[in-house]
Amino acid sequence: EHIDVKEVLEDVCSRMEGKAKKFNISLIRSLGHGWILGDQQNLIHIFINLIDNAIKYNRINGKIFITSYTKDQRVYIEIRDTGIGIAKEEKDKIFEPFYTVNKDRSKEYGGTGLGLSLVQELVRKQQGTIALLDDLETTFLITFPKVEKFTV
Numbered sequence: 466e467h468i469d470v471k472e473v474l475e476d477v478c479s480r481m482e483g484k485a486k487k488f489n490i491s492l493i494r495s496l497g498h499g500w501i502l503g504d505q506q507n508l509i510h511i512f513i514n515l516i517d518n519a520i521k522y523n524r525i526n527g528k529i530f531i532t533s534y535t536k537d538q539r540v541y542i543e544i545r546d547t548g549i550g551i552a553k554e555e556k557d558k559i560f561e562p563f564y565t566v567n568k569d570r571s572k573e574y575g576g577t578g579l580g581l582s583l584v585q586e587l588v589r590k591q592q593g594t595i596a597l598l599d600d601l602e603t604t605f606l607i608t609f610p611k612v613e614k615f616t617v
């Protein structure tokens with residue numbers, strides 16, 4: 466199925482807007498077209514999980530930057546937040562099933578630690594990559610192979 470990630474991200478952002486507003490967190494969108502071959506439900510699942518984390522581990526009045534663009538042969542999606550961050554030594558582990566950064570933190574936020582492992586599985590299923598960048602702020606970068614825009 467030919468999908469424009471811009472459309473999916475717009476849809477997911479409007480779904481998550483209410484939850485973000487509760488903590489006065491703004492979703493700042495900068496969305497360019499990105500045509501990929503994939504499953505719409507999988508993509509929704511991926512983006513909801515990442516934005517859910519970006520809300521959950523953010524601060525009151527925080528921001529989430531959601532960006533999409535196409536470059537060379539790939540489509541790029543970036544989700545960055547102004548939250549508590551992830552320590553260097555945790556970076557490799559957060560994609561493991563049931564991994565939560567520490568017990569106190571997961572008690573406070575109430576996660577199972579399954580979100581990111583599922584996200585990684587779904588991204589790979591669609592020939593994608595996902596990485597946590599070495600940035601000051603928490604930035605997840607996802608890429609998918611681009612396809613030519615589909616017109617009927």
Ligand code: ATP
Nearest residue numbers: 518519522550559565566576577578579580581603
């Ligand atoms: P679940 O998603 O299953 O409800 P969870 O959010 O704890 O639970 P994951 O989404 O897999 O689990 O994330 C794993 C761990 O990585 C989290 O417990 C959290 O400590 C850390 N983490 C994930 N996203 C962020 C983020 N945006 N900022 C800071 N820490 C994060």
Ligand code: MG
Nearest residue numbers: 518576580581
């Ligand atoms: Mg999660």
